[in-house]
Amino acid sequence: TATWLSGTKIAKEIRESLRPEIERLTKAGVQPGLAVVLVGDDPASQVYVNKKAKTCLELGMHSEVYRLPAETEEAELLGLIDRLNRDDRIHGILVQLPLPKHIKEKNVIDAIHPSKDVDGFHPVNVGNLAIGDDCLLPCTPAGVIEMLKRGGIEIAGKHAVVVGRSNIVGKPVALLLLREHATVTITHSRTPDLASITRQADILVVAAGKPELIDRTYVKPGAVVVDVGIHRREDGTLCGDVKADDVAETAGVLTPVPGGVGPMTIVMLMKNTVEAAGRALASGKAGRG
Numbered sequence: 001t002a003t004w005l006s007g008t009k010i011a012k013e014i015r016e017s018l019r020p021e022i023e024r025l026t027k028a029g030v031q032p033g034l035a036v037v038l039v040g041d042d043p044a045s046q047v048y049v050n051k052k053a054k055t056c057l058e059l060g061m062h063s064e065v066y067r068l069p070a071e072t073e074e075a076e077l078l079g080l081i082d083r084l085n086r087d088d089r090i091h092g093i094l095v096q097l098p099l100p101k102h103i104k105e106k107n108v109i110d111a112i113h114p115s116k117d118v119d120g121f122h123p124v125n126v127g128n129l130a131i132g133d134d135c136l137l138p139c140t141p142a143g144v145i146e147m148l149k150r151g152g153i154e155i156a157g158k159h160a161v162v163v164g165r166s167n168i169v170g171k172p173v174a175l176l177l178l179r180e181h182a183t184v185t186i187t188h189s190r191t192p193d194l195a196s197i198t199r200q201a202d203i204l205v206v207a208a209g210k211p212e213l214i215d216r217t218y219v220k221p222g223a224v225v226v227d228v229g230i231h232r233r234e235d236g237t238l239c240g241d242v243k244a245d246d247v248a249e250t251a252g253v254l255t256p257v258p259g260g261v262g263p264m265t266i267v268m269l270m271k272n273t274v275e276a277a278g279r280a281l282a283s284g285k286a287g288r289g
């Protein structure tokens, strides 16, 4: 049966490792600052935003949360982003997705200055990721890679199969696995006979957004399975894209939901913000705060 790879535990290690750098930056007058913007009152988004703000405060970072009503005009949101772009106390700007339908997501992502784009969604960061240059990495994909590395899992030379091709998870996680020298296959909703491909994976990353899509028939015995999905069942409990109890019978390593990729995502956001603050200090833009 599989060994569980705990994101909670690894995220805690990374969180602690960030403290000395946060202290150093704060002493130098650049306390790392994260602004999170939430438009509307989606309950899941509220939970995520609160977690992000709480983690900032626990780490001694500066945190600002903007809660805007669902009917906020796009121009008003862009105005706020413009102010945050120019605010020296803020090193990271995160606009919680999804946005209400009348706001164009692309306009919002494009408006965030690439150096403050701690979600790693701006085209400049996405392009640099594809090229293999330094950039702010998207948090969930970066969290997946960090988890594998810290879990002692060798990536180089392995066949990694990714289920899902979204801009938020599937595509960037595939690029990062490639950067780590895996042989990468990307699958999606139009891939015929998905199981025949996922069964070839040494490392299987599942980000399909479909509750318990992957059972043991999709998994090669001994494979490493990373479950990115998160869903709330009708009874209130959480599950992933992987049928965990079933896959645990055959996989070598498996990440739990909750307590897997979720906590890694949040800590990578903190890491990105600290990194952005470090670059601001190095480039001479000290904070005023």
Ligand code: NAD
Binding pocket: 140, 163, 164, 165, 166, 167, 168, 169, 170, 187, 188, 189, 190, 191, 194, 207, 208, 209, 210, 213, 228, 229, 230, 231, 261, 262, 265
């Ligand atoms: P998405 O809906 O944007 O993309 C899903 C992808 O999966 C698509 O590319 C689609 O082609 C593919 N897909 C759908 N059904 C499939 C099927 N039956 N077979 C093969 N491929 C299929 O979702 P997303 O934003 O990439 O998120 C995926 C999941 O990860 C969701 O459950 C989301 O809630 C979760 N998520 C978790 C975190 C975290 O921090 N833990 C972060 C982001 C997303």
